[in-house]
Amino acid sequence: MASATHLLTDELDIVIPTIRNLDFLEMWRPFLQPYHLIIVQDGDPSKTIKVPDGFDYELYNRNDINRILGPRSSCISFKDSACRCFGYMVSKKKYIFTIDDDCFVAQDPAGKPVNALEQHIKNLLSPSTPFFFNTLYDPYRDGADFVRGYPFSLREGVPTAVSHGLWLNIPDYDAPTQLVKPLERNTRFVDAVLTIPKGTLFPMCGMNLGFDRELIGPAMYFGLMGDGQPIGRYDDMWAGWCIKVICDHLGLGVKTGLPYIYHSKASNPFVNLRKEYKGIFWQEEIIPFFQAAVLPKDCTTVQACYVELSKQVKEKLGKVDPYFDKLAEAMVTWIEAWDELNPTGPGAKLANGKAK
Amino acid sequence: MASATHLLTDELDIVIPTIRNLDFLEMWRPFLQPYHLIIVQDGDPSKTIKVPDGFDYELYNRNDINRILGPRSSCISFKDSACRCFGYMVSKKKYIFTIDDDCFVAQDPAGKPVNALEQHIKNLLSPSTPFFFNTLYDPYRDGADFVRGYPFSLREGVPTAVSHGLWLNIPDYDAPTQLVKPLERNTRFVDAVLTIPKGTLFPMCGMNLGFDRELIGPAMYFGLMGDGQPIGRYDDMWAGWCIKVICDHLGLGVKTGLPYIYHSKASNPFVNLRKEYKGIFWQEEIIPFFQAAVLPKDCTTVQACYVELSKQVKEKLGKVDPYFDKLAEAMVTWIEAWDELNPTGPGAKLANGKAK
Numbered sequence: 001m002a003s004a005t006h007l008l009t010d011e012l013d014i015v016i017p018t019i020r021n022l023d024f025l026e027m028w029r030p031f032l033q034p035y036h037l038i039i040v041q042d043g044d045p046s047k048t049i050k051v052p053d054g055f056d057y058e059l060y061n062r063n064d065i066n067r068i069l070g071p072r073s074s075c076i077s078f079k080d081s082a083c084r085c086f087g088y089m090v091s092k093k094k095y096i097f098t099i100d101d102d103c104f105v106a107q108d109p110a111g112k113p114v115n116a117l118e119q120h121i122k123n124l125l126s127p128s129t130p131f132f133f134n135t136l137y138d139p140y141r142d143g144a145d146f147v148r149g150y151p152f153s154l155r156e157g158v159p160t161a162v163s164h165g166l167w168l169n170i171p172d173y174d175a176p177t178q179l180v181k182p183l184e185r186n187t188r189f190v191d192a193v194l195t196i197p198k199g200t201l202f203p204m205c206g207m208n209l210g211f212d213r214e215l216i217g218p219a220m221y222f223g224l225m226g227d228g229q230p231i232g233r234y235d236d237m238w239a240g241w242c243i244k245v246i247c248d249h250l251g252l253g254v255k256t257g258l259p260y261i262y263h264s265k266a267s268n269p270f271v272n273l274r275k276e277y278k279g280i281f282w283q284e285e286i287i288p289f290f291q292a293a294v295l296p297k298d299c300t301t302v303q304a305c306y307v308e309l310s311k312q313v314k315e316k317l318g319k320v321d322p323y324f325d326k327l328a329e330a331m332v333t334w335i336e337a338w339d340e341l342n343p344t345g346p347g348a349k350l351a352n353g354k355a356k
Numbered sequence: 357m358a359s360a361t362h363l364l365t366d367e368l369d370i371v372i373p374t375i376r377n378l379d380f381l382e383m384w385r386p387f388l389q390p391y392h393l394i395i396v397q398d399g400d401p402s403k404t405i406k407v408p409d410g411f412d413y414e415l416y417n418r419n420d421i422n423r424i425l426g427p428r429s430s431c432i433s434f435k436d437s438a439c440r441c442f443g444y445m446v447s448k449k450k451y452i453f454t455i456d457d458d459c460f461v462a463q464d465p466a467g468k469p470v471n472a473l474e475q476h477i478k479n480l481l482s483p484s485t486p487f488f489f490n491t492l493y494d495p496y497r498d499g500a501d502f503v504r505g506y507p508f509s510l511r512e513g514v515p516t517a518v519s520h521g522l523w524l525n526i527p528d529y530d531a532p533t534q535l536v537k538p539l540e541r542n543t544r545f546v547d548a549v550l551t552i553p554k555g556t557l558f559p560m561c562g563m564n565l566g567f568d569r570e571l572i573g574p575a576m577y578f579g580l581m582g583d584g585q586p587i588g589r590y591d592d593m594w595a596g597w598c599i600k601v602i603c604d605h606l607g608l609g610v611k612t613g614l615p616y617i618y619h620s621k622a623s624n625p626f627v628n629l630r631k632e633y634k635g636i637f638w639q640e641e642i643i644p645f646f647q648a649a650v651l652p653k654d655c656t657t658v659q660a661c662y663v664e665l666s667k668q669v670k671e672k673l674g675k676v677d678p679y680f681d682k683l684a685e686a687m688v689t690w691i692e693a694w695d696e697l698n699p700t701g702p703g704a705k706l707a708n709g710k711a712k
Contacts, residue, residue: 109465132556132557132558132559132643133552133556133557133558133559133612134558134559135520135522135528135558135559135561135612136522136527136542137546141544143540143541143542143543143544144527144542144544145527145529145533145537145540146529146533147527147528147529147530147559147561148528148529148530148533148559148561148589148593148632149530149559149560149561149590149593149596149639150530150559151639151640151643152532152636152640153640164491166491166492171492171500171501171503172491172503172504173501173502173503173504174503174504174505174506176508177501177502177504181501184499184501185499186492186499186500187499188497188499188500188547188548189547190493190546190547190548191544191545191546191547192544192546192548196489196553197552197553197555197556198555198556199553199554199555199556200488200489200553200554200555200556201488201489202488202489202490202491203488203489203490203491203503203504203505203506204505205491205503205504205505233504234505237504237505240505256489256491276504280508283505283507284507284508284509287488287507
């Protein structure tokens with residue numbers, strides 16, 4: 001276990017999009033029970049979710065989202081795990097760990113259960129190094145450091161905003177790859193954490209993800225997916241492109257690598273293909289858009305960056321499909337809702353329910 | 357072992373800067389004996405280097421370098437392992453593997469000896485992915501692929517020019533870090549190969565390095581170090597910055613990670629500090645210079661890129677220290693010498709001694 005000061009039990013919420021699997025929380029109990037859970041139910045609000053005894057949790061269904069956000073609830077996806085981002089918004093904690101209910105506890109090569117949350121906390125509490133690559137990976141890990149030739153002026157690093165964890169067993173493949181390689185399993189445990197360099201985009205998966213809500217929360221919007229939308233399975237990708245551009249602009253770090261979870265179940269590739277297929281075309285235009293996106297210097301808050309990005313989405317991606325006009329509007333609605341639930345300024349900390 | 361088609365015994369030379377350690381080649385015999393060795397003696401030409409029986413090799417000392425290059429031999433360092441780059445120039449093979457004589461065979465976590473050369477060949481023969489980060493590392497390795505959200509248009513990758521291997525036991529630290537952490541050993545075997553993204557610089561170490569001479573050879577110049585120079589231990593760093601900028605410009609890939617060698621012996625940190633100390637200041641200006649360097653579109657060969665880079669070095673780094681004026685001139689001399697020994701154009705392949 002991490003030292004007591006690194007447990008952050010009062011500073012971290014765990015956000016889970018629906019729990020269909022009763023074994024899930026039992027398996028994670030040794031690691032997650034000390035934390036507060038925010039469960040966001042993605043489907044029919046009349047169905048009840050059973051949470052085992054001993055967990056401290058709050059549960060939001062669609063009726064709750066509609067009641068709390070009113071007309072702004074339109075920015076939260078329905079019947080899709082993208083709804084989890086509502087949990088990021090209602091949390092009052094500094095850190096978030098989000099995990100899917102088909103992600104079980106992995107084992108390290110020695111057979112020891114991996115405390116994924118502890119590793120995310122380590123990743124988030126140590127700096128990132130986006131400006132120059134360190135060949136021995138995360139220089140802040142025990143037994144590692146900056147190698148010869150690493151500029152000393154860059155060795156303090158920058159604050160880490162996002163910790164992206166990986167998956168053993170079922171890899172996070174798209175539908176075409178799933179169809180072509182139905183039996184492929186990820187068995188390679190790569191004992192590394194590394195900073196994704198500035199200017200480089202990556203495919204962020206929401207299955208096993210930690211982040212600093214105060215640093216990047218307002219950009220962690222999972223978009224419009226699922227019911228009534230032309231696309232699915234791009235919720236975390238969208239968030240990943242947005243957060244990376246904004247982290248690069250604001251001088252924040254994004255790490256990937258450890259911790260692993262054990263991804264138990266492959267989703268249906270045929271269903272996935274239906275959800276993804278527009279995205280397979282669109283990503284060929286979305287990624288160059290994000291690679292070229294420049295934020296003005298006067299965008300100094302995540303909210304300002306995000307609203308600016310929404311304008312660029314409307315202007316540049318609106319031509320690709322009308323969906324992006326709608327998404328750009330939802331991005332603004334999301335920020336409005338975020339700011340309403342997370343007021344800042346004099347007295348805000350109190351109104352915000354923060355003990356700090 | 358790699359399959360026969362991947363051994364490349366006729367297409368790869370091994371370049372070693374002096375061999376002080378008789379155990380070195382014995383230890384590597386199972387892996388390196390099928391290859392041709394080029395040994396470049398870094399110091400007193402009257403001293404003889406003993407090569408064990410059974411190895412096919414050619415040996416160059418300072419007298420040979422002077423004889424072959426004439427006045428242009430000024431670009432090759434003396435009394436410094438930077439002289440190894442002369443071996444890159446006289447080789448007629450497509451691939452180079454260079455290794456230091458204090459690098460022994462590492463073991464993988466299962467205790468199996470690591471055939472470093474075989475892994476370099478795998479890295480060089482499979483493409484690189486510099487334009488977008490793949491979270492499961494090298495997508496071309498067995499059991500891995502591109503993850504969800506990776507653009508399909510980028511999945512062919514680009515040719516790999518450089519394979520940068522790592523070191524177990526003694527890590528490649530600078531003198532200050534050596535002094536502060538004299539007992540630190542690298543024991544973490546990270547089972548990964550990854551492409552260093554476009555636009556990102558890295559500290560390239562020459563201890564355990566493979567590259568494609570035809571793709572990037574003329575940029576693999578190890579600069580002016582050692583006898584008569586104000587600096588040492590920046591030979592491989594200099595080459596690393598130059599090759600990365602040129603690979604990014606030409607659309608070539610640079611990989612780092614596997615293979616590991618076992619680095620047996622820490623060099624003296626006090627001696628290193630004397631060699632490095634100017635570099636510790638200078639790298640704070642050199643790295644921003646290379647980060648900002650832009651090569652014109654009409655630079656379509658490595659040679660043209662390198663000569664252009666030499667001009668920018670003179671113009672921008674000459675202000676830092678007169679050493680960089682001298683280095684910029686040596687960069688041009690190096691290209692002249694390279695082209696003389698490696699003629700191109702009609703009949704060049706024949707004159708060049710190439711069987712192809």
